Amino acid sequence: GQNIDQPTEMTATEGAIVQINCTYQTSGFNGLFWYQQHAGEAPTFLSYNVLDGLEEKGRFSSFLSRSKGYSYLLLKELQMKDSASYLCAINDYKLSFGAGTTVTVRA
Amino acid sequence: DAEITQSPRHKITETGRQVTLACHQTWNHNNMFWYRQDLGHGLRLIHYSYGVQDTNKGEVSDGYSVSRSNTEDLPLTLESAASSQTSVYFCASSVGQGGSYEQYFGPGTRLTVT
Numbered sequence: 001g002q003n004i005d006q007p008t009e010m011t012a013t014e015g016a017i018v019q020i021n022c023t024y025q026t027s028g029f030n031g032l033f034w035y036q037q038h039a040g041e042a043p044t045f046l047s048y049n050v051l052d053g054l055e056e057k058g059r060f061s062s063f064l065s066r067s068k069g070y071s072y073l074l075l076k077e078l079q080m081k082d083s084a085s086y087l088c089a090i091n092d093y094k095l096s097f098g099a100g101t102t103v104t105v106r107a
Numbered sequence: 108d109a110e111i112t113q114s115p116r117h118k119i120t121e122t123g124r125q126v127t128l129a130c131h132q133t134w135n136h137n138n139m140f141w142y143r144q145d146l147g148h149g150l151r152l153i154h155y156s157y158g159v160q161d162t163n164k165g166e167v168s169d170g171y172s173v174s175r176s177n178t179e180d181l182p183l184t185l186e187s188a189a190s191s192q193t194s195v196y197f198c199a200s201s202v203g204q205g206g207s208y209e210q211y212f213g214p215g216t217r218l219t220v221t
Contacts, residue, residue, distance in 0.1 A: 030207055042197060042212035043150070087149060091207055094140070094165070099149040 002026040002090050004098035011104045012078055020073045020101045022088035033089040034062050034073045037100070043087055046073070078105050109134040113198050113213040120220055126185045128216050130198030138201045139181040140210060141165075141173060143194040150197065156181055188220045 003025040012018040022032070031050040035043040047055055049064035049071060061074040075082055085100040111132040120126050130139065137158050142150040152165030154173040162173050170192060172184045185192055195217050199210040 033209070042214055044212070045209040048209060089150075093207075094152060094155055095150075095210065096152070096166070097142075097150040099147060 002092065002096040004088060004090060004096060006086075006088050006098040006101045008099070009102045009104070011106060013106050014078055014080060016078050018075045018078060018103060020075070020086050020088075020103070022071045022073070022098055024069050024071075024088075024090055024098075026069075026090050026092060026096070028092035029066065029090060030093065031091040032062075032064055032071050033091060033095065034071075035087040035089060035097075037085045037087060039084070046086075048091075075103070080105050080107065111198060111200055111211055111213040113196075113216050116214065116216060118216060118218050120188050120218070122188060122190060122220055124188050126188050126218065128183045128185075128196055128198075128218070130181050130183065130213060131179055132198075132200040132211075132213075133179065134200060134202070134211065135178055136200035136202050136211075137178070138203070138208075138210075139175070140199045140201075141171070141181065141183045142197045142199065143167065143192075144197060144215075145194050153183065153196075154181075185218075188218075190220050192218065193220045194218060 005023045034046040037043040047062040054063045059076045064071045083105045087100045088098040089095045114129045140155040141153040156175040198213040201208040201210045
């Protein structure tokens with residue numbers, strides 16, 4: 001089975017940087033996804049890490065360490081529209097999601 | 108444009124009734140998934156399918172069933188609705204084999220069982 005942990009909530013100021021951590025214990029692992037979900041909407045894909053290291057996509061970066069069972073999503077130059085839940089998901093031929101981290105961006 | 112749709116978007120039903128939630132995708136994706144989302148639990152997998160006539164149980168499959176008779180549709184049936192099944196239900200689809208490709212989610216169905 002899978003055990004996936006993320007912080008429940010984080011608050012940051014517009015223009016700042018926030019790092020959302022995800023730790024996991026799993027019997028099978030093929031990669032780790034990050035999804036963004038605005039309130040009342042469907043999740044949308046942000047990133048997928050298979051190998052160790054950092055993947056950068058504009059203001060968002062995602063890091064994976066398979067040996068440590070650890071990933072983080074880094075959001076830079078925060079904007080008000082980044083207020084959302086961020087979901088970490090393990091790929092074990094199907095997805096298992098963490099409970100999500102709600103990020104609130106303040107002006 | 109290709110898309111994934113769910114219907115109805117909102118449903119109120121009574122305990123014990125059978126309910127079917129529809130999911131339709133026009134991407135020609137092999138894989139389709141049903142999740143429920145409840146506060147504090149995130150998304151939990153109910154059933155999934157890797158192709159026509161293929162269905163598999165997920166983490167929380169009790170009380171739910173699916174069938175896959177074509178590529179585009181994966182309806183989810185609650186055989187006898189219970190109050191514990193009040194939730195938001197998301198359907199998703201992806202290309203390729205297994206879970207190694209990003210999933211595209213439908214807009215969700217909010218189901219209330221009274």
